[in-house]
Structures are given as C-alpha cells and as structure tokens.
Amino acid sequence: MRSTDAPVIDINPLNSTIKENRRLPVKLSKLFIMLLLVFAVPLVWAKGDVVAGPTNYEMVEAPTAYTLAHGGYDFVTKLYENGGLFLRANVGFQDFFMFGFSGNATNVIGQGTIQIQTPRLFLKFKVLDQKTAPMALAVAWDDRGYGTEVAGRFTPGLQKGFYSVISREFPELGFLQLHGGFNAVKFDNFNASQDLGAFLGTSFAVAPPLAFNFELDKLFTNYWQFNANVVFNVDNPLRVGFDFRDINNGVAFSRIVRVQYVGFF
8 A cells, every 4th residue: 555645656757756689770770760650649649647847857868848846856877889878867956946967988888998077067947837837948057968078079969058948738639748949068169050059859658658759959050860769667766768869860870778767855
C-alpha cells in the first residue's frame, strides 16, 4: 500500500514529477526513425492525466521553456561516439528556476587516452508560466556540451550558451507541445554564422510511459541538425532514451543512449 505522504510520480516524461551487434546502414536507420515518427503521430491523442507544470526541460539537444518541479532533481547519462561519456545533474527550485552541472570525457569506453573536460554550469529561469500566460517563456545560460572541446566550443555536442525559448502545451491533443527559441553560444569574438542559432521542435506522448521529441537545431548555421528521440519510462523514476542526432547528415548521423533518473528531495 502506498503511503499517503509519499509523492506521486507521473510516468509521463512530458509532465510534472509529484508524475543502442550489428550496425544498420545509415539509410535504413533513417527510414526506421521517420516511419516511427510518422506512425506515432496519430496516437498523439492518447488520453491521460494533465498537470499544470510540464518538467521536460529539453527535447533532444534543444531546450524547452520548462523546468524541473520544486525539489526535483535528475541525473542524466549519455553514451556517445568514440567512447564518450556525458554526465549531468539538475535541481529544480520553486517551479521557475533550475540549475545544474555537467562532466564530460572522451575515450572512456574503447581505446585512446581518456580526456576529461572541466565541469560546466547551467542556470535557467522560467519567466512566464502557461498557468498564467498564453505560453511558457524561459531564459538560460547553458555552458554544458559534450565531445571534444576546442576554443571553448564542444564538438559534436555544442553547448547552447545563452538562450531564450518559448513553449506551449496542448493538453487536449494528448500532451502535444511546441517549442522554439534562439541562442548565442558565446559573446567573445562573436561570429553570427557560428555563434548565433535558432531551434524549434515538438514533444508528444503516445502513452504515459512513451514520449517522442523531434527538433530542428542550429538553424541559420551551416551545420544545422534534424534530431529525434524516443524516451521510455522503464520503471519509476528511471527513464531510458535513444537519441538520433544529425539525421539529415549521412556522415555525422549517430545514435546515442541516454539514461535518466528523476527524484525528489
């Protein structure tokens, strides 16, 4: 029997939490991803409980305007190409502010010298909330990237830097959300063609334990990306996801495993 004092956690990763040995050819992988997304769309009207404050603070690599709930925390692990390991931790405060740190190292798995980067910081403020405004609006500084760092820029997982993003959820359409924003990676020696970008995307749940995200990231640059992912709630509070990055680029296309643990203090 569940204690009445224990918080109830929503297994839908789009909402508040008090709720990758054989390598496929790139073209076949892309086709599978696209079919998965296309056939999932009609299920977007799946019914479920709706809470006022979604906590999915990112899509794939682009952010949303949401934050973790008050007292919420999470740990995210990403395993990426070249034996890379990306670790993040986040904490939510008062439903409008969250902060976090990250650690990143390459060649952790496989061969080569392990290279560890300096930990990076993340701060995010939700300025408007959809409970009292037509949409949610957030501003943030996120210096957390993954991969190799050269001249303050991470490759392939470029950090967002300063960004502003808006999000709107449509509960009547089964947790469907739309997101869009702009970001500036850095301001020193600013180069608009490399440092200024835009992003947009959508999130939706086909059932409480299953959510999809797809996004267009780094728009207005020559290295724009189409990314997608699927997130499964394996068992509260554990979530496992598969990120598909650079779907539009046959050379750079990669698959990334993410594991997320969500809890409350």
